[in-house]
Amino acid sequence: MADGTSNTISLTLNRTTPNSKTADPNSGFRFGVNAKDPKAGEPTIQTFAYTLCVGPNVTSVHQNSVRKYRDPTVAGLEEALIERPVWTTFALGIDEHHNLDQEAVASFAEVLQDSGLPVSQIIIDPRWESQPGEGVFQPTFFPNPAILVDSLKARGMSAQLMVHPFIAQNTTEYSLLTADRNTRSYLAQEGGLVGGALIEVTWWMGRAAMLDFSKIEAVKWTAARVKSLFDQFGLSGCWFLGGSSGWLPARRSPGSESAFRRNFFAKFADGAGQVCGGTVTVDVSARFSRKIVRIADARWEPGKTSEENLQSQLKSIIPSALTVSLLGHPIFVSSTIGGNPFVGLNGQLDFQNAEAKYPSAEAYLRWLGAVLFFPILQFSIPPTVFPEDAARHEKYDVLQLTKNLLALRHNHTDYLLRTARAAAQTGYPMIRPLWWSFPTDRTAWTTDSQYLVGDDLLVAPLVAMGVGARGVYLPEGRWLVAANGQEERGPKWMAVAVRLDEVPHFWRIKAL
Secondary structure (H helix, E strand, C coil): CCCCCCCEEEEEECCCCCEEEEEECCCEEEEEECCECCCCCCECCCCCCEEEEEECCHHHHHHHHHHHHCCCCCCCCCHHHHHCCEEECCCCCCCCCCCCCHHHHHHHHHHHHHCCCCCCEEEECHHHECCCCCCCECCCCCCCHHHHHHHHHHCCCEEEEEECCEEECCCHHHHHHHHCHHHHCCECEHHHCCCCCECEEEECCEEEEEECCCCHHHHHHHHHHHHHHHHHHCCCEEEECCCCHHHCCCCCCCCCCCHHHHHHHHHHHHHHHHHHCCCCEEECCCCCCCCEEECCCCCCCCCCCHHHHHHHHHHHHHHHHHHHHHCCCCCEECCCECCCCCECCCCCECCCCCCCCCCCHHHHHHHHHHHCCCCECEECCCHHHHHHCHHHCCCCCHHHHHHHHHHHHHCCHHHHHHHHHHHHHHCCCCEECHHHCCCCCHHHHHCCCCEEECCCEEECCCCCCCCCEEEEEEEEEEEEECCCCCEEEEEEEEEEECCCCCCCEEEEECCC
């Protein structure tokens, strides 16, 4: 609803409006009101409440919406995460069932450091628990967690646990919670009704109940357990799973969203923050939160080859990041570079049965190039695994090329920190579509394989395999080509060759 001469209009639905939305190729998006009670199926009276905002262009409307409807600040920005990547343990496995143990985590940290790879945090995935929700380290695989945490700290790395709201039904904790009416209310129940059926969640560690963080008692109960782990083992923070709506089972009433679901996820990030403290990182969702969010890994699609999956995932990286930024998450963690190797035929994580699938060296490096200037980088697969994969016959020194790319990012640390601080204070995205700075440029409206970092840095990664060049669009103005120091004037398209350890980027030259 915007062009170079007319106003832009945005529509913001009231949070209390139970709504549905559909996309139609002929008429665009349609919004409606759910007119039936999802349980009884009886007609009810609903109010469709919304606000229209009008501005001279799409950027001004977005900025005004941020100021009006959101608390723009981001809590707990840890600048070390901007300076150095985080590494999760998802790619590790010590046996045919891909169990994780203390020695594997310590060796992982040693390999990363000895290889000269930068690390801010080591994120220990949920396999540290005996059973999901027990809240204790698996004693066989993690006999002395304090020693592990201390060894990571000695290497200048922060040890973080990945925690979640899921409680397996065969645990003592589940039995204790469900035995009492009051504590049973800590668990998510259908429609949020007291005494309702408990919601069962299916995730990659099995079926489980799910804590309801819209209940402050559930938050306090979880926070006390996590704090005990922090105090006992010297942990400094945690990453929290379960904050996006995809974790709940499908709605009973398709096309509508109950007040329970809206409240459930609106409160989730705040609850996770109280559990983990200021350093918490949560799953991304459509709900604005003041926490740092993590973009979910793209799922492998059954029926597609590995190469086809990798190609489609590469192309989705930048559009996904721009969407997350504009939804109100100015600081975010990239999806896992290279994806997760333990993915089953159903497209989901499967540590028990899936055979590890590593990306090609080319896909891994192009993936890193695509996210190189994102706020926070997340790895799981180390580049050191590729020389062992002789079957691919790739003659790339993946470790060195990875280090070259990370060195390129390191050279821009000061700029990245400045733009991250500004984004954390204003709520404006750090990673922006081109139209943010060029709102009347029609080509900028539809360019989704490039992005701006703050006001002055344009990045145009190559997000395809089997090719060595791409077309780059430079909007109006003067641009400094970082690769050769030459000046180019836009608007124009230009062809750019891109090596595996290169990411085309351009500095905007502003008139003095």
